[in-house]
Amino acid sequence: MRVGVVTFPGTLDDQDAARALRLAGAEAVPLWHADHDLKGVDAVFLPGGFSYGDYLRCGAISRFAPLMTELVPAAKAGLPVLGTCNGFQILCEAHLLPGALVRNAGLHYVCRDQRIRVDNASTAWTTDFAEGQEITLPVKHGEGRYVADAETLAELEASGRVVFRYAGSNPNGSLNDIAGITNEAGNVVGLMPHPEHAVEELTGAPGVDGRGFFSSIVRKLVNA
Amino acid sequence: MPTSAMSVDTVKRAAQTPDERMPFAELGMKQDEYDRVVTILGRRPTGSELAIYSVMWSEHCSYKSSKVHLRQFGTKAPKSEALLVGMGENAGVVDIGDGWAATFKIESHNHPSYVEPHQGAATGVGGIVRDIMSMGARPVAVMDSLRFGGLDQGDTRRVLPGVVEGISHYGNCLGLPNIGGEVVFDPCYIGNPLVNALCVGLLRKDQIKLATAPGPGNKVILFGARTGADGIGGASVLASATFEDESQAKRPAVQVGDPFMEKLLIECCLELYQADVVVGIQDLGAAGVSCATTELAAKGTGGMNVDLNLVPLRDPTLRPEEILMSESQERMMAVVTPGDIAAFLAICEKWDVPATVIGEVTDTGRLVMTWDGEVIVDIPPGTAADDGPVYERPFHEPLGQHDLNLDTPDSLERPSDLRTTLLQLIASANLSSREWVTSQYDRYVRGNTVLAQPADAGLLRVSEVMPGAEETTRGIALATDGNGRYAKLDPYAGAQLALSEAYRNVAVTGATPLAVTNCLNFGSPEDPEVMWQFAEAVRGLADACKTLGVPVTGGNVSFYNQTGSAAINPTPVVGVLGVIDDVAKRVRSGFPAAGLRVVLLGATYDEFGGSEWAHVAHDHLGGLPPRVNLEAERDLAAVLTEASKQGLLEGSHDLSDGGLGIALAEACLAQGVGATVSLPGGDAFVDLFSESAARALVCLKPENFETLTDLCARLDVPCYGLGETGGDSLVVEGVLEATVAELRMSHEATLPGVFG
Numbered sequence: 001m002r003v004g005v006v007t008f009p010g011t012l013d014d015q016d017a018a019r020a021l022r023l024a025g026a027e028a029v030p031l032w033h034a035d036h037d038l039k040g041v042d043a044v045f046l047p048g049g050f051s052y053g054d055y056l057r058c059g060a061i062s063r064f065a066p067l068m069t070e071l072v073p074a075a076k077a078g079l080p081v082l083g084t085c086n087g088f089q090i091l092c093e094a095h096l097l098p099g100a101l102v103r104n105a106g107l108h109y110v111c112r113d114q115r116i117r118v119d120n121a122s123t124a125w126t127t128d129f130a131e132g133q134e135i136t137l138p139v140k141h142g143e144g145r146y147v148a149d150a151e152t153l154a155e156l157e158a159s160g161r162v163v164f165r166y167a168g169s170n171p172n173g174s175l176n177d178i179a180g181i182t183n184e185a186g187n188v189v190g191l192m193p194h195p196e197h198a199v200e201e202l203t204g205a206p207g208v209d210g211r212g213f214f215s216s217i218v219r220k221l222v223n224a
Numbered sequence: 225m226p227t228s229a230m231s232v233d234t235v236k237r238a239a240q241t242p243d244e245r246m247p248f249a250e251l252g253m254k255q256d257e258y259d260r261v262v263t264i265l266g267r268r269p270t271g272s273e274l275a276i277y278s279v280m281w282s283e284h285c286s287y288k289s290s291k292v293h294l295r296q297f298g299t300k301a302p303k304s305e306a307l308l309v310g311m312g313e314n315a316g317v318v319d320i321g322d323g324w325a326a327t328f329k330i331e332s333h334n335h336p337s338y339v340e341p342h343q344g345a346a347t348g349v350g351g352i353v354r355d356i357m358s359m360g361a362r363p364v365a366v367m368d369s370l371r372f373g374g375l376d377q378g379d380t381r382r383v384l385p386g387v388v389e390g391i392s393h394y395g396n397c398l399g400l401p402n403i404g405g406e407v408v409f410d411p412c413y414i415g416n417p418l419v420n421a422l423c424v425g426l427l428r429k430d431q432i433k434l435a436t437a438p439g440p441g442n443k444v445i446l447f448g449a450r451t452g453a454d455g456i457g458g459a460s461v462l463a464s465a466t467f468e469d470e471s472q473a474k475r476p477a478v479q480v481g482d483p484f485m486e487k488l489l490i491e492c493c494l495e496l497y498q499a500d501v502v503v504g505i506q507d508l509g510a511a512g513v514s515c516a517t518t519e520l521a522a523k524g525t526g527g528m529n530v531d532l533n534l535v536p537l538r539d540p541t542l543r544p545e546e547i548l549m550s551e552s553q554e555r556m557m558a559v560v561t562p563g564d565i566a567a568f569l570a571i572c573e574k575w576d577v578p579a580t581v582i583g584e585v586t587d588t589g590r591l592v593m594t595w596d597g598e599v600i601v602d603i604p605p606g607t608a609a610d611d612g613p614v615y616e617r618p619f620h621e622p623l624g625q626h627d628l629n630l631d632t633p634d635s636l637e638r639p640s641d642l643r644t645t646l647l648q649l650i651a652s653a654n655l656s657s658r659e660w661v662t663s664q665y666d667r668y669v670r671g672n673t674v675l676a677q678p679a680d681a682g683l684l685r686v687s688e689v690m691p692g693a694e695e696t697t698r699g700i701a702l703a704t705d706g707n708g709r710y711a712k713l714d715p716y717a718g719a720q721l722a723l724s725e726a727y728r729n730v731a732v733t734g735a736t737p738l739a740v741t742n743c744l745n746f747g748s749p750e751d752p753e754v755m756w757q758f759a760e761a762v763r764g765l766a767d768a769c770k771t772l773g774v775p776v777t778g779g780n781v782s783f784y785n786q787t788g789s790a791a792i793n794p795t796p797v798v799g800v801l802g803v804i805d806d807v808a809k810r811v812r813s814g815f816p817a818a819g820l821r822v823v824l825l826g827a828t829y830d831e832f833g834g835s836e837w838a839h840v841a842h843d844h845l846g847g848l849p850p851r852v853n854l855e856a857e858r859d860l861a862a863v864l865t866e867a868s869k870q871g872l873l874e875g876s877h878d879l880s881d882g883g884l885g886i887a888l889a890e891a892c893l894a895q896g897v898g899a900t901v902s903l904p905g906g907d908a909f910v911d912l913f914s915e916s917a918a919r920a921l922v923c924l925k926p927e928n929f930e931t932l933t934d935l936c937a938r939l940d941v942p943c944y945g946l947g948e949t950g951g952d953s954l955v956v957e958g959v960l961e962a963t964v965a966e967l968r969m970s971h972e973a974t975l976p977g978v979f980g
Contacts, residue, residue: 009491009575010484012399016671019688050397053484109392109664140396140666197668202808203685204668 001221004031004041006071006087008062012049013084016196016204021045023199024214026221033065038074042221043124048085048141048194058101058143059089068094080124080217081188085141088180088190097181097190098156099148105173109142113205115167116179116193120160123186124220128212135209137193139171139179144192146174146181156181164191232544233271234598242268251278257613264607272532272593272600275545276608279511280518283783286612289749290781293759296766297776304775306738309432314355314507315425316777317432318739320803322696324686325432327359328424330369330704330743330799332782336478337419341386345419346394346481350553352423353398353486354507357493358556360433361425364672365684366395367405368421369704369743369797370661373414375653375978380409383417384661385979390481391421392664397483398490401673402665403682405704406797409653412708415787420743420780420797424702426689431497435506437524437559440587442503444520444528445565447572447579448489448555451513452538454479455551485554485577492575493556499571501564508555514548514608516557517583521591521605524559528605530583530593544595559585619755628713631846633832638909643960645841645913646885647970652840655882656974674699678890679813680729680878683804699807703729703800707881708793709834710849715757716764719796720852723768724917725880726800731861732876732920734811734868735802740769742779742798747791749783757794758783765796771854774800804868811868811876811922814894818950820874821929822891822899824884826860826919827942830910836881837913856918859939864920866935872928879919885912885956887921889967892954898964900955901947908959923949 003026005017011033018028029041033051038044051062062068068090075081075096083091091097104110113136118129129135148156153175156162164180172192180191195210204210238244246268248258253274261269261277269277283289297311308325309317315329333348349366356363368391373380395402405422437444455478496502504524506516513535521528532544542550560568565581572579586592591608593601622628639645649655658677667676675683681703687696705725711718723740730737742765747754769776785792804810815822832838833847867873875894879887892898903911924932929945936943953963 010397010487012487012669015688016669019671049399050484050487053397053482055484108389109396109666111666111668112663138668140668142393142396194668197671200671203671203674 001026001218002029002041003217004029004038004044006031006033006044006046006067008033008049008051008065010050010053011047013047013194013196017045017047020196020199020210020214024211024218026214026218031067033067036066036070038070043080043217044071046081046083046087046090047196048087051086051090058086059093062090063094072096075188078185078187080220082125082213083190084194084196085192088192091188091190096188097183098152099146101143102145102147103143104145110171111138111140112171114139114171114193117165117167119165120163120182123163123182123189125189125213125216126163127219128216134167136205136207137195137210138197138205139193141192144172146178148175163189232595232598232600234600235270235602238270239267244268246274248274248278252282253278257281265603270600271545272548273603275548276514276518276601279514279549280608281612285511285515287781288613289615289617289783290758291614292616293762296762300766300770301775302770302773307775307777308429311776311778314358314435316739316741317359318777318801319429320686320700321698323429323694324696324698325427325429326424326700326801327356327361327427328422328702328741328799328801329355329778330420330422330741330797331780332743332745333419333421334416334745334782334785337387338383338417340478341383342390343478343480345387345390347479347553348419348421349391349394350481350486351509352421354509354556356423356425357490358433358435358505358507359425359427360431360497361427362494362690363400363423363425363490364670364689365403365682366400366421366423367403367682367702367704368419369406369706371408371410371413371418371795373409374411375409377411377414379414381978387417387419388661388664394481394483396666398487399669401667401669401676403667403673403676403684404702407658407661410708410793412793416785416792418745418785418795422704422799424700426686428693433497433502433505435519435523436504437520437528437585439503439561440525440585442559442561442585443565443581444530444583444585445558445560445568445579446535446555446582447558447577449482449485449552450536450538450578451547451550452552453542453546453550456546456549479551479553481553488575488577489554489556492572492577495571496568499567501560501568502558503561504559506557508557510551512548512550512552517591518605518609520557520559522609525585525587527586527588528583528591529586532593532595534580534582536578536580544600617749617755619752619759621756622753628846629848633838633844633847636838636842636844642908642912643962646889646960646962649836649840649882649886650889650967651970651974652836653974655836655886657972659972660975660979674807674810675733680732683733683810685807697806697808699804699810701730701733701735701802701804704797705729706795706797708795709839709845711761711796712793712845713834713847713849715760715794717849717852718794719761719764720768721849721917722796722798723765724852724854724857725878726798727772727774727857727861728878728920730800730802731864732811732878733804734809734865735804736865737774737800737802737861739801740774740776740798742776742796744781745785745792745795745797746783747786751791754791761794761796765798768854772858809868809871811873813877814875814891815897815899815923815949816875816895818897820923820949821926822901822923822946822949823932824919824921824944824946825863825936825941826856827916828911828914828919829916831914831916835915850915850917853918859941860918860920863936863939863941867932872932873922873924875923877921879921881915883913883915888954891921892964893968893971896964897949898951898953899947899949900951900957902957903959904944
């Protein structure tokens with residue numbers, strides 16, 4: 001199982017992403033933003049950071065990266081893709097996922113351990129969770145308020161494409177407490193929280209609730 | 225007066241016009257300092273040379289007022305096998321075992337953070353991170369030691385949110401976890417907030433880089449951001465005085481940071497080190513190109529030729545004097561052999577980092593700079609970098625010091641309702657939860673953070689920091705502390721107490737303290753009373769470092785933190801770095817579970833001088849700070865590290881501001897686990913709120929209690945079984961009871977109540 005980890009010049013969580021994949025038994029394959037090359041990977045993880053500095057709008061420039069021009073059609077053809085934080089923002093900017101992420105309601109960057117409810121346990125990245133299960137993952141972002149027009153929201157809700165919701169207090173003012181969503185096919189998942197920071201007892205968030213993401217994708221690829 | 229391109233003040237012109245008046249006073253230079261420059265050069269300096277000498281001989285760069293005192297950090301330094309690089313380089317480097325080394329340093333950005341809090345604080349982080357990079361290390365974490373005016377003072381609401389946002393934005397964009405630090409409020413800082421930023425980096429022992437330019441023929445490369453008009457307040461005097469150009473006179477005095485460029489620089493530098501194409505390297509901070517060229521040349525073969533026209537500019541109208549003084553951020557200078565130039569530039573290109581060859585190393589012993597083909601600088605670089613003026617400033621004990629020490633807290637009315645006192649203290653400006661601040665910092669990025677705030681010290685895993693490097697079980701711990709009220713009452717003891725607390729905070733995690741960095745924040749050195757505080761603090765810190773066996777590896781002095789004649793409380797901030805052999809054996813902060821024995825280590829005396837209680841309850845500052853007991857600190861640390869090694873401890877917490885009462889409450893709040901304790905006896909108020917040093921609170925499984933008491937007996941550390949963890953309240957039998965929920969409500973409401 002070879003899972004690509006994308007690095008833009010301003011990517012920050014790529015080391016964590018690679019570690020989380022390794023711990024789950026996958027091979028983490030570095031993918032460079034400037035290459036037109038997915039290196040034949042079986043899935044892709046777009047980790048958080050500030051891609052190209054994000055001075056314009058988070059992820060707005062990244063969607064035009066050479067690597068993204070390869071990734072977008074591959075994702076549309078069914079390649080499993082996970083985007084966390086800035087990765088989620090990039091997936092929205094690239095229109096692989098609907099809606100957008102705007103400045104937190106509190107106007108401050110927020111780093112905290114957040115309870116999250118799993119509302120869809122059938123995507124490529126969530127089969128090892130149970131629907132309704134509550135997990136704790138770190139959030140850390142300044143622009144994580146999920147917004148979409150009423151029609152899109154209604155469609156996401158009706159089709160079960162809201163994958164994660166903030167439980168307890170909503171850290172950023174996201175509509176419908178949305179923390180993460182998926183595309184129609186369920187292969188592309190984006191969320192603001194950081195599963196890659198919750199995979200070891202020693203470091204990161206209290207607990208190892210993030211492991212489920214990586215065991216899910218490994219199981220899927222093994223069975224594929 | 226000549227104009228335009230003709231107007232550059234050349235060495236030739238300086239020789240021809242020996243009597244031309246140079247604006248040295250406007251640049252902060254004294255007449256005798258200027259005379260010395262003339263003696264060194266044998267003629268008047270050119271405008272560009274004056275720019276170099278004026279910034280290099282400034283207090284900030286030359287340490288001219290502090291040098292005679294700081295020497296004690298060297299002469300009194302304890303023998304340490306761990307010290308690989310000591311003071312005088314960009315940062316000290318310490319051997320942490322298994323082939324790894326750590327480099328760390330704390331630096332102030334106080335004045336800019338008052339003028340423009342966001343950019344001032346942001347560029348403070350940027351500057352210290354570049355110091356760490358220039359040692360050859362990967363920066364792995366930051367911390368900040370912050371002081372603001374009173375929480376109820378209006379300007380604090382302007383300065384604090386801006387400073388926190390600046391640190392948050394810059395540090396978070398760099399992908400450096402922020403793992404600790406301090407936030408302190410006191411009206412004495414209202415016009416002079418303190419922003420002290422610390423960075424720590426890791427490297428392999430054989431990869432240390434130094435700021436040196438050896439090898440004639442080697443090239444000098446300036447890389448990173450283009451040079452703009454940031455932070456050249458002083459240079460405009462030169463420009464306008466020489467060129468009568470009004471437009472040059474209005475320049476921003478505070479630098480503006482671009483964290484994305486800094487992130488690129490970090491990755492670019494690491495790849496350059498990996499490729500082994502760097503002979504010497506220096507970051508550009510205060511005094512920019514002036515500082516980098518003179519210091520590199522002085523420490524290398526001794527000479528350098530630079531063509532200033534080649535410096536890439538953001539503002540093409542900049543004059544050479546301004547280029548020399550610009551403090552534009554995110555710039556580095558490297559010395560590279562001609563054969564490695566192509567490889568060097570290719571790596572910069574990969575990371576989109578502009579890089580330009582601007583000069584060459586020579587063996588002439590002269591730093592020569594040209595502009596439009598004319599020589600505008602021709603100086604021996606060491607005279608600017610190392611041979612600045614040194615002052616033995618007069619100092620004497622402040623006139624009111626004796627009275628201040630006589631005004632003890634003994635006469636203050638002590639409370640009978642200790643529950644109310646506890647709730648009041650835990651909600652006070654300085655003891656309340658710092659979460660409003662720290663939740664704006666990323667503490668998780670890179671996945672090596674084992675402990676972060678509100679733990680007593682930050683703790684990082686060393687393994688996995690650099691891909692491909694050898695595995696290790698080791699971790700590094702870091703803490704900063706400082707108490708301006710203690711230092712005001714007795715600067716000698718205050719500096720030692722700051723060291724004691726940081727040392728203790730490192731030890732409670734299970735780590736062994738190894739080395740020290742410091743940031744000395746004081747008022748004007750021209751005030752003999754301030755100078756006395758400074759001299760005493762340095763003497764105290766140097767003596768304590770010697771006793772505790774932890775050398776000072778570097779640091780920074782910030783003078784002139786005063787408004788009018790009112791100086792801040794003297795505030796030596798001390799950072800301590802420690803190592804834990806097996807990071808998995810670290811001890812968490814607070815009470816993790818019910819059913820554990822709660823134990824107090826160390827002796828408690830009736831000590832309230834400079835205490836948080838005297839400050840909060842009576843707005844009183846007088847008497848003497850708690851007694852320093854370095855032997856007791858060392859023994860306590862030995863107990864803590866040995867107990868952690870043996871796996872005896874489940875939780876620990878240092879006792880400091882607010883004493884045992886606050887430590888108990890914080891330990892309960894850590895995981896929401898209560899405790900029932902009995903005090904050792906005597907006076908409950910003293911037991912709960914005295915701030916005696918050399919104490920810690922630990923909890924452990926009952927079956928380990930005897931082993932701990934034996935260990936304590938062996939090292940002569942007092943040890944009292946206080947009670948047991950459990951329940952949802954803190955119960956101090958016969959004295960007070962408060963639910964954890966009540967404590968939390970009081971603790972967490974204060975900062976959000978002010979800052980939203």
